Amino acid sequence: MASRQHSSSNRTAFWQDPDKRAIVYQVISLGIVLMVGYYLFSNTMANLERQNIATGFKFLDNESAFEIGESMISYSAADTYGRALLVGVLNTLKVSFIGIIITVILGTIIGIARLSSNWLVSRLAAIYIEVLQDIPVLLQLFFWYALFYQFFPSPRQALKPLPGVFISNRGLVFAVPAHHPVHFYMLLMALAAVVGSYFLRRWARKRQEETGKYFPVWRVSLLLVIVLPLIAWIAGGAPTAMNIPVLRGFNFVGGLNISPEFTALLMGLVLYTAAFVAEIVRAGIQSVSHGQTEAAMAIGLTPGQILNLVILPQALRVIIPPLTSQMLNLTKNSSLAVAIGFPDFVSVANTTINQTGQAIEGIALIMAVYLIFSLTTSVFMNWYNKKSKLVER
Template identity: 55%
Template sequence: MARLSWSNPSVRSAAYQAMAVAAVAAVAWFLVSNTLANLAARNIASGFGFLGREAGFAIGESPIAYEPQDTYGRALLVGLLNTLRVAAVGIVLATVLGTLMGIARLSRNWPVARLAAAYVELMRNTPLLLQLFLWYALITETLPPARQAIQLLPGIFVSNRGIKLPLPADSLGFDLAGLGLLLAAALSLLLAHLARRKRHSGGQARPLGWTSAGLLVGLPLAGWLAGGAPTAFDVPRLQGFGFVGGTTLTPEYTALLFGLVIYTGAFIAEVVRAGIQSVDRGQWEAAESLGLPRRAVLRQVVLPQALRVIIPPLTSQYLNLTKNSSLAVAIGYPDIVSIANTTLNQTGQAIEGVLIIMAVYLAISLTISVLINFYNRRMAFVERQ
């Protein structure tokens, strides 16, 4: 039995930890009690009961139905969905851009490598907020008004009011096509997982490129045909001083998304470049000695090994992109920070508003970390017994 003496290192360690916990608890109790006392002295209500009251303000863009008569809770939900919308799309596009730029920096083509390096250095060394102001000004100041909109393709118009896109009409066929696409993506991931397990066990897996392509094309097409093969689209058309119909990528959303993708893509490019360079040069030489072209060596030999180095720092870049989306308030995009600021200004519930913002970003960051860490564990080297 351990001797209860101060000279015992275990006893001292437990005592120091208990004192540290007590000190933190005392500070927390002081801050909370002092805050509640000050709020009561100023007749300021506390709590989250305001979430059920009428908001009374409009929101510029919302992925769900919202009216000023709705509650503050629904307004904050709109802000959350707007944040998730820009973060999810931004992560995908920044990953693609960063991967391409990281590979381009290692290209043997001198102009390609130098241009990629110039992009990385320029974007990494200028503030993101300044870049957002630049993209927003370019969209709103240099593009023509709606009546003189530039038609890029049939049904696609660009103006200082954003990008107008055609939208599939509400029909069963398009719904089934969307479900087919999701099912095809899930099956492709499952087949890739089974093929990877077979390779790790010493077997030879069949190439899945054509199989995945067939699923991604065939299942949505089958759903579309099963739903009656609809062809109707809600195409935007000019009416009065603006467009009606279709869907709109607003200048605020477009500038924020473009800025986040361009900025974060530069950091991801350096992560990808470092990961590729971490692979021993002998791997390149051994693969090229077998007659594989350089592109195949990169795709089949180098990148699978580099992923184990790339994924951990890539997680940080995804988290940075998500948290940097809070700068949307500077250009008027109604994300969770913007709507929470409006809410706390109207209700005076500043502490609750800040807590809601913190909880949202904490939940999103933890979710991203869990998903990427799970994938990282699947990609990690497993020592054979």
């Protein structure tokens, strides 16, 4: 095609010139998109005007006048829609964060169990993966939520599996240490231990590269994380007071209460996503050929070192990208909370839409919040992919 050009470029008709044709295609497609966009926009504006719906985000400052069942920040019906939506975002983040942690742990265990040499364990893991993957997550949420109401007794006859732990149809209530200033310092110490472990790891790696001496970073870090907060606790006078829930009237007072909605949502999301994570972990471990393990054994590494230095770095490269996308899926699926009445972001936004009629703004907010989650994740993914890319020689 292009060969014709150099003989006589000015004789080529413009529809035979790929460069000019490309411009025409692009102008046409952009034109169509803009025209459709304008058509929809003008229709929407006309419709909104006819229905007397105001546009814009001013409603966020109005009083919300609805209560939210659970909230991480102080909130009442007298607060604004903006604050209500913030409560929703925090609830979404809470359930996603806790859910992701449990999912990764459970998924890894099931994934390893799938590879177990124990026939029974491996079969059970396979059945778990196959069954849970093939049932819609919404159905699973409904199932767990209904189970809570059907099988668990009222607070008066609550089950007591452990002392201080009560399970009833109002949720899971358990005793927590009573508030004490020492807890803050324990948290601080734990944080210090994590930061310290990070620098320890860097130092140990550097020393190993220079001198070849091995330093047991994991064991020392684990010790740090346990011992430092313990020291703070003992230094603070070792407070042992507990905040124990007691039955008063129809429900429990005190302790930490986890609502049935939250539990059902968390269970549904975790059990469903863990099946996918298990498959990812299994595929990741299997992607490291057995020769790697044998080679590592041959140069005399211990089983722990083989896992840490040889298998994990290679398996993680395969595991992390699909794992992050599963984490994102869990976050997006947490929007199904609206179906069982947990006040996550979508559920609060939905109530806001119903009360104010600001549908476009509400749905735009929902999309914007989830897009921010996804874009943050993909920024992380790009960074990780760049970092863990195989350096080929």
